Amino acid sequence: MPSSLRRAVVILVAPKYLVGAVAVIRDSESGNLLLLRQPSKAGWSLPAGLLKRHEEPAVGAARELFEETGVRIAPDDLTPGVPNAIVHPVGVVDTVFFGTVAATQAPLDIDGGEIVDVGWFPVDDLPRLTANTIKLLACYDLAPEPATPQPAAEPTAGPETGTRDDGDRP
Template sequence: MNIHRRLRGVAYQAFYRLPHSVRRRIVRLVVPKYLVGAVAIIRDAEAPDPGRLLLLRQPPGRSWGLPAGLLKKAEPPAVGAARELAEESGVVIAPEELTPAVPNAIVHPKGWVDTVFLGSVPASANPLVVDGGEVLEAGWFPLDDLPRLTRNTEVVLGIYGLGPRATQPTR
């Protein structure tokens, strides 16, 4: 056994002898930190193929993105996705009606993780309501004629085979 392995073993033994609260503080200092968000990819249940997608225009307002936001402490991801969807667009959907996308989590290189959920609602029965501050505008867009998207939205949609990066590498 080499010296590095032996030292590593001794370090782990010492670490696990520490009280749980001390180990937790050490881990929080050493491990990279990530913000965790929830994203909703919502389709219009009434639209013919290829379908329509709900998008939002947020400040500064040059590109369009998906309903999304950070999770609150201890908030289940599907609950956060449903909450952000309602807050940002006025579309109300129960968390249990959202389906976890596959993959469900996307780790972004700049330090956040998005949990992604899929859903559909009939656009005619769900009027779009925005606050004019956090969200400037919301709309339903044909998947084959999407407006200018934020880079992150292009990446996320591309992972699920949608949008301009559907056939391109995601990073």
């Protein structure tokens, strides 16, 4: 098969992903985490967005952070997360970067359209988060992994006492 035809076939059948950048920003004094709320999401999330064509991921993370919260951090001051990429089931790959800033020196500024609220939260007392934010923070031990719902066991009568037996059953 000619290489141009082979390339066309690969482009048609290969999975396609959107690539984004996420900024996980902590207050250098308290360790609090910077979160934001968007009107279209049910919960708080991290500053993030899609990369522009040919944009370096750290540059995109710094840009999104500034656009969404007003907090400015130089891309060189952001540290890539380990792992640096999180793949979401919806076809998005997030590159993750960490940074710190003194919250008292970083006034928060939102537009009220794309972002409706922004704030600093203690890691051990986070507000309700979006599912993707929980998954991402759990990868870095900053949030508990979401519990997988378990089916309720049916109560059974114990052999002699008639009491409830929730033990293992075959």
